[in-house]
Amino acid sequence: MNALSLSSVQxxxxxxxxxxxxxxxxxxxxxxxxxxxxxxxPFSLNLLIPSNFMAxxxxxxxxxxxxxxxxxxxxxxxxxxxxxxxxxxxxxEWNADRRIQGHLDVDLNDAGRQQAVAVADRLSREPKISAVxxxxxxxxxxxxxxxxxxxxxxxVTKDPAFRERHLGYLQGSVLHEAAKVNxxxxxxxxxxxxxxxxxxxxxxFDQLYERSTSALQKIAKKHxxxxxxxxxxxxxxxxxxxxxxxxxxxxxxxxxxxVNVFHLSDEGKWSIKSWGDVSHLNQTEFLESGFGGDRNSx
Numbered sequence: 001m002n003a004l005s006l007s008s009v010q011x012x013x014x015x016x017x018x019x020x021x022x023x024x025x026x027x028x029x030x031x032x033x034x035x036x037x038x039x040x041x042p043f044s045l046n047l048l049i050p051s052n053f054m055a056x057x058x059x060x061x062x063x064x065x066x067x068x069x070x071x072x073x074x075x076x077x078x079x080x081x082x083x084x085x086x087x088x089x090x091x092x093e094w095n096a097d098r099r100i101q102g103h104l105d106v107d108l109n110d111a112g113r114q115q116a117v118a119v120a121d122r123l124s125r126e127p128k129i130s131a132v133x134x135x136x137x138x139x140x141x142x143x144x145x146x147x148x149x150x151x152x153x154x155x156v157t158k159d160p161a162f163r164e165r166h167l168g169y170l171q172g173s174v175l176h177e178a179a180k181v182n183x184x185x186x187x188x189x190x191x192x193x194x195x196x197x198x199x200x201x202x203x204x205f206d207q208l209y210e211r212s213t214s215a216l217q218k219i220a221k222k223h224x225x226x227x228x229x230x231x232x233x234x235x236x237x238x239x240x241x242x243x244x245x246x247x248x249x250x251x252x253x254x255x256x257x258x259v260n261v262f263h264l265s266d267e268g269k270w271s272i273k274s275w276g277d278v279s280h281l282n283q284t285e286f287l288e289s290g291f292g293g294d295r296n297s298x
Contacts, residue, residue, distance in 0.1 A: 079225040081263045083273070084216065085123070086230045086237055087147070089140040090115040091256045098175045102167035102202070105138050115257040115281060116143040120150030122259075122280035123229065129153055130226040133219060135162040135233060143257065144231040151229075161215035164233035168202025209239040216240060220264035244270040251276050 090112030094101050108116065123129060129151040134144035136158040144156045169182040170189055179186045188198045194205040216230065232240075234254045241250040244262055254260070254276070261273040 081265050082220040082223040082225070083227045084220060084223075084230055084262045084264060085129075085227065086216075086232060086240060086260045086262060087119060087143070088234055088237055088254050088256055088258050089135070089137075089143045089231055092139050095256065100167055100170050100173050100175060100178065101139075102164055102171040103137070104171050107138050108142050112139070112143070112256065113146070116146035117150075118280045119143075119257040119259065120147045123147060124150045124152075127227055129229055130223060131157065131228045132231070133157045133159055133162065133228065134231040135164070135236070136160045137163055137233070140231045140233060144229070147229055147231065159215055161211045162230060162232040162236055165205070165208045165235040166198070166201060166203045168198035168200030170198065170200070170202070205239065208235060209242065212236045212239050213243040216243075216262070217264060217268065221266045224266050241272070241275075244272045255281075257281065 092106045132148040169185040173181045259277040
């Protein structure tokens with residue numbers, strides 16, 4: 001493993017450019033746990049080292065030098081950018097049941113609340129969080145309120161622009177039954193066309209992309225030079241990834257309470273500092289399936 005690969009195991013709250021050997025060994029030690037009914041089994045995340053992970057690779061003002069997926073980090077951040085930590089909400093029973101949520105308002109389950117506490121504790125030990133924003137759906141806003149309390153932020157600003165994609169007639173259906181519930185909606189759900197709307201009032205990916213990226217850019221302009229948190233949903237986070245890295249596919253899964261760090265300038269330049277970090281969950285159960293955070297998000 002080369003030096004760049006080793007950097008990918010560190011959590012973004014570590015900023016040492018040249019870790020000592022004991023530090024490296026300590027960072028390699030934690031195991032993640034795959035949830036089964038009563039058994040925890042260790043597994044390793046697949047670390048990806050992209051050579052370029054930027055929306056604007058020609059800009060000398062870019063905050064990214066070397067980006068790493070799955071928990072890697074870079075170290076440059078200046079006053080011309082907002083650092084926005086985008087986090088997927090904690091787990092719900094519908095995630096565990098593989099039931100499509102969309103805009104339906106589902107509470108966190110016990111595992112999801114534990115995940116929210118874990119990510120809040122992690123962020124409380126990092127540089128100051130100036131503000132916390134959230135989707136107005138309960139699974140996101142409850143996660144955000146836990147983070148805000150842990151980080152000493154007085155209130156959460158809720159914005160429906162950060163909601164999950166509306167999935168029309170499929171909302172409330174278990175995924176493996178969705179094709180029978182409404183075949184037309186299911187085919188639209190699986191479509192590779194970004195402009196394909198889902199029957200039953202559902203959105204296209206283009207509509208999701210427009211509302212979520214516009215909202216994040218507005219927030220960035222208000223918080224240049226600051227670190228803020230936005231709690232959202234799997235499909236929405238994948239849309240934000242596409243804006244920041246249009247020529248690179250998003251990682252297969254956006255896990256519950258995964259930490260994804262963006263840098264946004266007030267001039268509309270976006271880049272990704274780190275992606276998919278769940279190191280705070282090494283003592284907390286979570287769904288390996290990442291249901292609701294994959295390509296067919298909901």
